Each structure stands twice: as structure tokens, then as C-alpha cells.
Amino acid sequence: MEQQLTAFIYPFILFVVLGVIVPMILAGAADKARREAAAEEANKPVEKSLYDQLGGAAAIDAAVNIFYRRVLADAYIKVFFEGTDMTRQAAKQKAFLTMVFGGPNNYTGMDMRAGHKHLVEKMGLNDSHFEHVLVHLRATLAELGVGEAKIAEIITIADSVRDDVLNR
Numbered sequence: 001m002e003q004q005l006t007a008f009i010y011p012f013i014l015f016v017v018l019g020v021i022v023p024m025i026l027a028g029a030a031d032k033a034r035r036e037a038a039a040e041e042a043n044k045p046v047e048k049s050l051y052d053q054l055g056g057a058a059a060i061d062a063a064v065n066i067f068y069r070r071v072l073a074d075a076y077i078k079v080f081f082e083g084t085d086m087t088r089q090a091a092k093q094k095a096f097l098t099m100v101f102g103g104p105n106n107y108t109g110m111d112m113r114a115g116h117k118h119l120v121e122k123m124g125l126n127d128s129h130f131e132h133v134l135v136h137l138r139a140t141l142a143e144l145g146v147g148e149a150k151i152a153e154i155i156t157i158a159d160s161v162r163d164d165v166l167n168r
């Protein structure tokens, strides 16, 4: 009788340990690891968009206003804007830059290729004019106190649409 009991008890204990306790421990450990990973993710500082780093809508407004004041004072490129409604243009540029800098996407204007095609074909828009625009963009950002590293980042973004603007 005692032998029969022993023959039953040991496999039973083994069954309880392997079948119930070990899986419970493993599940607990997995759950803890998952919770720790989630907590770590939640604490990670979110990389702010360029739009937010610059100061959001107010900063873009100020930048575009200063930028076009400079552009229209530049005898070499102001001719391109002679037939342009500058209030609408500034609004489009604000929406475009907001989108490019990672802010809300409300841009409904033309893409860069279509938007400048007539300027290339009818007025000879080329690299020399593009360079002037970059100089004004850089000066605008410096005037607003944007740091050199951030200015370099923005100029690189602006330069990335050069081939589209110049339709090539």
C-alpha cells in the first residue's frame, strides 16, 4: 500500500511542479519584462518635430513674413513675384513649411515642380536665383535666433527640393 502511494505521489508532485508552478513562474517573468519594456517606452523622451523645436505656428509665421520681406527687397529675384498675390503666397509657404518641418499637414498648394514650372520656362529661374532664396532663408532664421545647427538642418531640407523647383 505504501509503495503504491509513493508510486503515485512522486509523479503527482512532478506533474504539479512542471505543469503548474514552472509555467506560472515563466508567465510572471514574461509579464514583468513586458511591463518594464512598456514603462521604459513611456518614459523615453519623444523626439520633437522640427516644427515644434522652432516654436510652432507663431515661429513659422514670423519666419515666412521676414523671409518674403527680404525676398521682395532683393532686386535680383523680386521680379519673379511681380504678378503674385503675396498674402496668398505667404499663406501657402507657411502651410508648406509647416508640413515639411513635421507640423500639421494642411498644405493644399501645388507640388514644387508644378508650382515653379512656368518660372523656369518663361523667366529662366535657375540655381543663381535659388541661391538667393537660401541666403534669405538663412538670414531670416539667424534673425529669429535659430541656432547654427538647426539652420544647417533647415537649409539642407530646403536644398533637397532644388531639383524639383528648377524642374530638372
Ligand code: HEM
Binding pocket: 077, 080, 081, 083, 084, 085, 089, 092, 093, 096, 108, 109, 110, 111, 115, 116, 119, 125, 129, 130, 131, 133, 158, 159, 161, 165
Ligand atoms: C526651397 C525652395 C522653395 C520652396 C520651398 C518654395 C515654395 C513655394 C510654394 C509652396 C509655392 C506655392 C505653390 C502654389 O502656388 O501652389 C511657391 C510658389 C512660388 N515660388 Fe517658390 N519655393 C522655393 C523656391 C523658389 C525660388 C528660388 C523662387 C524664385 C526666386 C520662387 C518663386 C516662387 C513664385 C514666384 C511663386 C508663385 C508663382 C505664382 O504666383 O504663380 N520659389 N513656392
